[in-house]
Structure formats: structure tokens, C-alpha cells
Amino acid sequence: RPPLHRPGRTRVMVVANQKGGVGKTTSTVNLAAALAQLGQRVLVIDLDPQGNASTALNIDHHRGVPSTYDMLVNGDALADVVQPCPDQPNLWVVPATIDLAGAEIELVSVVARESRLQKAIFGHPTVGDADVAGDERFDYVLVDCPPSLGLLTLNALVAGEEMVIPIQAEYYALEGLGMLLETVEMVKKHLNQKLSVSTILITMYDARTRLAAGVAEEVRDHFGDTVLKTYIPRSVRVSEAPSYSQTVMTYDPGSPGALSYLEAAREMARKAQA
Numbered sequence: 001r002p003p004l005h006r007p008g009r010t011r012v013m014v015v016a017n018q019k020g021g022v023g024k025t026t027s028t029v030n031l032a033a034a035l036a037q038l039g040q041r042v043l044v045i046d047l048d049p050q051g052n053a054s055t056a057l058n059i060d061h062h063r064g065v066p067s068t069y070d071m072l073v074n075g076d077a078l079a080d081v082v083q084p085c086p087d088q089p090n091l092w093v094v095p096a097t098i099d100l101a102g103a104e105i106e107l108v109s110v111v112a113r114e115s116r117l118q119k120a121i122f123g124h125p126t127v128g129d130a131d132v133a134g135d136e137r138f139d140y141v142l143v144d145c146p147p148s149l150g151l152l153t154l155n156a157l158v159a160g161e162e163m164v165i166p167i168q169a170e171y172y173a174l175e176g177l178g179m180l181l182e183t184v185e186m187v188k189k190h191l192n193q194k195l196s197v198s199t200i201l202i203t204m205y206d207a208r209t210r211l212a213a214g215v216a217e218e219v220r221d222h223f224g225d226t227v228l229k230t231y232i233p234r235s236v237r238v239s240e241a242p243s244y245s246q247t248v249m250t251y252d253p254g255s256p257g258a259l260s261y262l263e264a265a266r267e268m269a270r271k272a273q274a
């Protein structure tokens with residue numbers, strides 16, 4: 001396999017779907033870990049007060065740890081809240097503490113409340129074009145969104161150029177997507193022209209069921225080539241990993257879940273280069 005080239009500039013990818021339990025967090029941390037294994041410099045921003053991405057990446061996120069909350073509400077610099085992932089090189093994390101649950105309301109009265117995350121990300125010296133940010137630059141910034149379309153997710157949609165929508169290969173998979181896409185259109189029109197849905201990722205795919213195949217086909221009819229060819233299989237190893245504070249990429253690197261996240265990461269990286 002040829003090595004992956006680093007992109008010419010930082011790709012900010014927002015992992016969003018207001019539906020809970022579709023695989024946002026799992027996909028964020030595993031795609032991030034896979035990209036890091038492939039030699040990319042990757043930053044994960046945990047934007048969900050639950051802090052599940054922080055847990056999976058083995059980052060302490062009890063109250064008082066510098067976090068996404070400090071960046072969004074207090075205006076702290078990204079450099080002051082970012083931590084290296086202890087288990088994997090090339091991977092950094094801004095953890096989420098439970099304080100973030102209050103940010104949804106606290107941000108309402110803050111100046112430029114929808115663009116706080118964008119300001120923090122692009123204010124960082126190693127985000128942006130290769131020639132400006134140098135070798136130290138982040139190649140990917142992956143933002144794990146909460147399961148809602150409030151101010152936190154809005155901040156992510158204003159900060160990112162690309163959106164990754166995980167879709168669970170289950171009945172009702174497309175339910176709620178209309179509202180998500182309307183929100184994207186609204187953001188494009190008023191707040192961030194550059195935003196586009198670049199990647200749809202089918203998760204928890206069970207190849208033994210006709211239902212999963214049917215859902216995948218329906219999603220592909222809707223979204224065409226935006227849908228990655230790699231589907232993430234339903235696998236116990238994937239769901240076990242977070243309870244050991246790991247991604248499946250380190251917990252069981254040879255498992256089908258890990259291999260499919262690796263392949264999905266390659267696809268995502270190649271798509272941009274095409």
C-alpha cells in the first residue's frame with residue numbers, strides 16, 4: 001500500500017448527525033486513530049458533554065481539566081487545552097468535560113456565539129496551509145458533535161468545510177436526515193459558504209441481514225459517491241474498546257472493525273486528493 005500524502009492544508013471534518021447512537025463518536029475516534037496510524041497529524045475535538053470521545057482516547061476529562069468548554073465559553077486558545085493522546089503518536093485531543101452541557105445556554109449571550117470554535121481552530125498556529133503552518137501542522141481536525149442541532153453543533157458546522165455523517169444501517173436510518181440537511185443549507189447560506197457534506201459513512205452494518213443491504217442501497221441512491229465504499233461492520237470488538245479506554249485500532253488492530261476503519265480512513269484521504 002502506498003503511504004498517504006499529507007493534505008496541502010488542514011481538513012476540518014465535522015462528524016454530525018443529531019440522532020444519537022448512530023456511531024458518531026465511534027467513527028470520530030477510530031477514523032482519527034486510523035489516520036494517525038497512516039502518518040497524518042490528527043486533532044480530535046470532543047464537542048459532546050458526555051466526553052465519550054475523550055474516554056475512548058484515554059484522556060482524563062473530569063471537571064477542571066482544560067477543555068472544549070474553556071475554548072468556547074472563556075475564549076482560551078486551542079494550544080492551552082489540547083493534549084497528546086497517551087497511547088498513540090500523531091494524535092491530539094481537546095477533551096470535553098461535563099461543563100460543556102451548560103455551554104449550549106451560556107453561549108447564547110456570548111459575542112459571535114456561532115463562530116467561537118472556528119476562531120479557536122483557525123487561530124492555532126499549526127492549522128491551515130502547509131506553507132504557513134509548516135511540518136507541525138494538523139492534517140485533520142475531527143469534531144465529534146453531540147446528538148442535537150444546538151449551538152455546539154452549529155459552532156462545528158461554522159468551523160468545518162467538510163461534514164461526515166455516520167448513518168446506522170438500521171430501520172429508520174434516513175429519519176431526521178432531512179432536518180440535518182436543511183440545517184446544513186441554512187449554515188451554508190448564512191454562516192459558512194464552504195460547508196459541504198463530503199462523506200457519508202455506513203456504520204453497524206450487518207452483512208447477514210437483508211435490511212442492512214437495503215438501507216445501504218437506499219442511502220447510496222440518495223447520496224451517490226458521497227457514501228464511502230467501505231461499510232463499518234457491527235462488531236462487539238468495536239463496542240468493547242471504549243470500556244478499556246481504547247479505540248478498536250489499538251484494542252484489536254486485526255479485527256474486521258479496525259481494518260474497515262483503516263480502509264475508510266484511506267478512502268477519505270484519497271477522496272480529497274482526487
Ligand code: ADP
Nearest residue numbers: 020021022023024025026204233234235238239
Ligand atoms: P453516537 O456518538 O452517534 O451517539 P456511538 O459512537 O456512541 O454513537 O455509538 C453508539 C453505540 O453503538 C455505542 O455503544 C457503540 O459502542 C456502539 N457501536 C458503534 N459502532 C459500532 C459497531 N461498528 N459495532 C458494534 N457496536 C457499535
Ligand code: MG
Nearest residue numbers: 024025048052
Ligand atoms: Mg457520541
